[in-house]
Every structure is written in structure tokens, then in C-alpha cells.
Amino acid sequence: MEKLTITTPSDVLSFIGHTLGFWPQESLVCITMNENSIGATLRIDLPRQPGQELPYARTVAHYLTSDTTATSILFAVYTSETTHPGQTKPHAGTIAALTGVLAEQGITIRDGLFVGDTTFSPYDGEPGTSIALPVSSTQTSAINAEFIYRGSYIQATDRITLPTTSEARTKANAVGKHMETISSQQSDTALEQGRKLWADMLDSTEFPGDDDCHALVANLQFPAIRDRLIADIPGVDEPMQHILFAQTETAPKWSRIEWAQQVLLHAYTRTSPEHAAPVLTAIGYINWWEGRGSKAHQFLQLALDTDPAYRLARLSDQMIGYGIVAGWNMNKNTAYRALPFDMP
Template sequence: METLTIKTPADVLSFIGHTLGFWPIESLVCITLRDNRVGATLRVDLPKPGAELSYARTVAGYLAHDADAGSVLFAVYTSAPQVPGRARPHAATIAALTGALAEHGMTIRDGLLVGDDTVSEYDGDPAHCLSLPLSATQSSQINAEFVYRGSTIEATDRVVLPPSTKESRNADAVDRRVQAIQNLNILDALKQARDLWNGMLESNSYPDDEQTVSLIAELQCPAIRDHLMAEIPGIDEPLDRILLAQTRGKPQWSRVEWAQQLLVHAYTLSSTRHSAPILTAIAFINWWEGHGSKAHQFLQLALEADPGYHLAKLSDQMIGSGMVAGWNMDKATAYRGRGLEA
């Protein structure tokens, strides 16, 4: 693939947008640099006042996992006003980040301040520095190249699910299947579920409605659910290490992507009372891939469907604490589809 050359602020913003897949809002985005080559891209929500130091240490810790990186390019996306003669928005955050990166032997190469309509150099004086309209990103060379390759930038990272059948005839069929599963020996039930799920993962077409109903029912059983989720990456290691993305082996990312499509398909055929396990499994996939904010949204949808769903509650606490999937801490195992979020 042809090497892309980033030359202008518009190129940087286009690169960020296409790498993440959406336009950041109230965010800090950092790109690690290895000599003059781009490394990892990280997006995080901007911190609350008073939390800048711990926030900066966490961000620097994530960036330091790119062992080859020596410097960082950042962009602050905010609607906060820029007042001439006063510090730039979130100056305390950038000051703390500068010190935290220095502890890891890294420096800040450059920074951008991205407002609602313009972009400018972060360190420039608001009264004198040049601001460019954000519309310039649409005509940037980088944007044109990404669009040519089929990439798009969504306005936000908000999750949009296809319509579900909600309270359909499938609900009773799922309940009957759950009862049948509970009447089986757990080992037999688990084998049946794993055989069905692996057959779906190895297929190149969607399952029929009867198979999908069986999958929905099997996901209602926590012991079976956890094993089915652990089957997704295609790694033969302990279940807990797989679910927490702390394996030695690399996930089969194409298999993971297909699993999400299968689960979304199952969601469209599920009732509200059966959808929480499906949405939670989709959340794990997004977390594994480095899409922390989307994982949170899927978990919130799971809790809307079932406010007492234990795995969704625990997982949301884990992701909300800033924990990043271990696979994304190593470029050899990280998902390459998009940038990393925390």
C-alpha cells in the first residue's frame, strides 16, 4: 500500500478522523511518532477539573506501550472558548501530560487545538496564530486518499443498532430452548453450544432462524455464555485470560469481526428480555478492538434491557476505570482496524 504523507493540520485531522472512524468531541487524541513515522493513535475523553495529573499519567502509560515511539503529536478537541491573553483550554492537562511523558522518555512534538469551526496550533497566541477552517479537512490530500480507499468519518461514535423484533414470536421459542438446555447435563449442553457457535464462526453465511434462536438461548446461561464469548478470538488459552484480553496468542481478528456481525444478527431476532447477554458480548468485542466508548454504549444498552444484568454492570465498571484490553498494549496483537480508545 502506498505510504501516506501528513503535511498540514488538515491532514492530521483527516488522519485522526479516518483512523478512529468518527469525529472526536471533547477529547484528547494522541499519536505516537517513531522518527517521522506514525505509530499508535489514542483517543480519551477530556478530564474533569482536578483530575489532570492522574489522567496524564494514565494516558502516558498507554502511549509508552509503543516502545519505539520517542515523541507524541496531540490534538485537543473542545468547544471551550479561546480567550486572547488567557491560557489555552485544558492547559493544565497538557502541562501534566508533558511531565508524565517525560518520565517515560517521550516528548511532545506538536499540538493542535480543534474548536467547533477552526483548528490552530495549540501553543500559538489566540490573538496572532493562524486558524484554519475545519472544512479544509475535506479537501486535504490525506482525506482524499482515505476516501478513495473506502474509508468514512462518522459525525460521532454513537452506536446505532438495526431494528430488533423486540417482543416477537421468537421470545417463546427462546424460552423453550432455555428450558431444554437446563434439562441437559451441563457438559452436554456446553458441547452442543460450542459446536453450534463454532460452526457459525467458521461459516461465511448467516445461520437460519432456528439456529439463531438456539444461540440466543445458550447465551442466557452464564456458564455457557462465557465459554461462547471465549471462543470468539480463536485462541486456545484459559477462558479468563481470553475474556480479559491477556493471552500470549494473537486473536483472529477477522473471526472477531464476523462474530460481531453474527451477534448483531441475533440481536435483531431477540426480545428485549433476551438481548442483554448479546449486547454484553458485542461490548466485549468492541473493548477487545480498542473501542472503549462504544463498548460502554453497548453495556448501557444491555443494562437498559436488563438493569440487573451482573456481567454488564461489572464490565462497565472495568471499562469505566480506564482499563484497556491487553491485546492493544502490543502492536503484534492489537486490532488494526481503528485507533485505540480509553
């Protein structure tokens, strides 16, 4: 793949939007760098209460130092708060604290951007000067054009909208019949058949029919089968526990993972609320693998909305809340959508 070069602030913001998949709001975004090569991208909500600057900075630094090759970072503050000449920028205390904490780790801040609702400018620039550029200029940047050419797009927010589903009772009965069949089988036979069904779906280029969707959802109701099916998604032949926690030596097949998410969303529309929690949890897991912690949290919360006692969703959400990062995202060669970019 041809290496691309980010040369302008508009390129930086386009890269952030496409990497995250949405335009951040009230957020701090940091990009790690090793010399001129881009590493990981982190988005985190800006602190809402004064006096939390140092703890917040330490949390951000903890995430950033997961990239052990990082020597510097770029950052962008996205906020609707306005700036005025002669006054400090919003969240200046947070940036100052982050600068100090990162310096202790041998990481410098290379540059920063202040992104408002309609314009953006260098974070250390004077408010109201002519160096401010319209946010709309990102739409004509070279990097934005390249991402769009590759099929990427930026959503307005990261808020999840699930596809609609209906005829819950009929779908629940269909899933229930498959569950009865699975329960009547020997555990090894049930697992083998469930994996074969799932593998055929992942190898196909077409969405499965309703009956196969009902069978998939039924298999996901059994924890031992569910865990194995989730581990089968990345297409990696390594121990299951290594795959589930994204700690494999082999890079995952991201196109296969993306297709699995689409199939699971398709299956979700063929099920009922009483059987939806495992499906939504599996999708949450995929988003965690991809480094989309906020979306993973939303899917896991949706799973818990359908079944408040669903243990895997609760434990997975706690894991994300503790700040545990999927191992694949600590290596730019295995991270989701790792594209070859350089900075001048």
C-alpha cells in the same frame, strides 16, 4: 501492505477520525510514537472541573505508557471553546501538566493541534492567525482518501443507535424453547453443539436465519457456554482466560471479530429485552478488545438497562472504569486496525 506516510495536520486529524470511528467532541486525543512510527491512539474526555489538571494528566500518562515502545506523542484538543489573541488556549493547564508527567517517563510531546468547530491550528500558535485551516480540509486529505478506499468512514459521534426490534413475546418464546433443549442436554454436549453453531455462523458470509439466531441467543444465556463462545470469536487457539483478557501471544483475527459483532447485532434484532443482556455484553466485550472504551461502556450500560443484575456486564463495566486496557492494544502488531503509517 504498502506503508503510508502522514505528512500534514489534515492527515493527522483524518487518521484520528478513522482510527476512532467518529469525530471527537470535547476530547483530548493522543497518538504514541516510536521515532517516526505510529503506535496507539487514546481518546479521553477533557476535564470538566478546574483543579483536576494533574490527576487528569497522570491518568492520561498511565494509558499512554501502556505502549512500552512510545518515545513521543502527538496530541489534539477538540473543543467548542473559543480562543482569543493574547489569551492562553483552553486547557493549557492540562497540556502543561501532561507535558511534565510524560517527561518524567522519558516521553516528549512532538506536536499538538487545537481543533475547534470549524477550524484547526497548531496548539501553540497564536489565535486568529492565518495558520488556521478549515476542518473540512480533512475530507480531501490523502489519508482520508486511503481510509475511504479501504472501506472506513467517520461517524459524527460515538453515540450508539441500536437496530429496532419487535414482536418481543414471540421471540422470547422461541429463545425459551431452545433454552429448554439446552438444559436437557449433558453439559459437554450442549457446549459442543453451541460452539458448532457459532463456528458455522462465523465461517459463513451470510447472516443466520431467525431460528439459528434464537438458538445462539439461547446458548448465550448459559454463562459457561457464553464465555466459551465469546472466547471463540478471535480465532485464537490459546487458553480461554488469555483470550478473554486479550493477552494472547497470537494476534486475533480482526475481520472475524468484526463479523462476529455484525452477527450479534443481527441476532439482537431477533430477541427480546429479557434475553438481550448477554448479546449486548458480548458486543461490549468486542468493543473493549478494539480499544473503543466509550462504546464498550455504552453497550454494557444498555445490557444493564435490560437486566440490572447481569453480573458479567457489571463486572466488565467496572473493569473499563478502572482503566484496564485490552492487552492486544498495547502492541501495535496486534492492536485493532494496526495499519503501517509513518510520520516524516
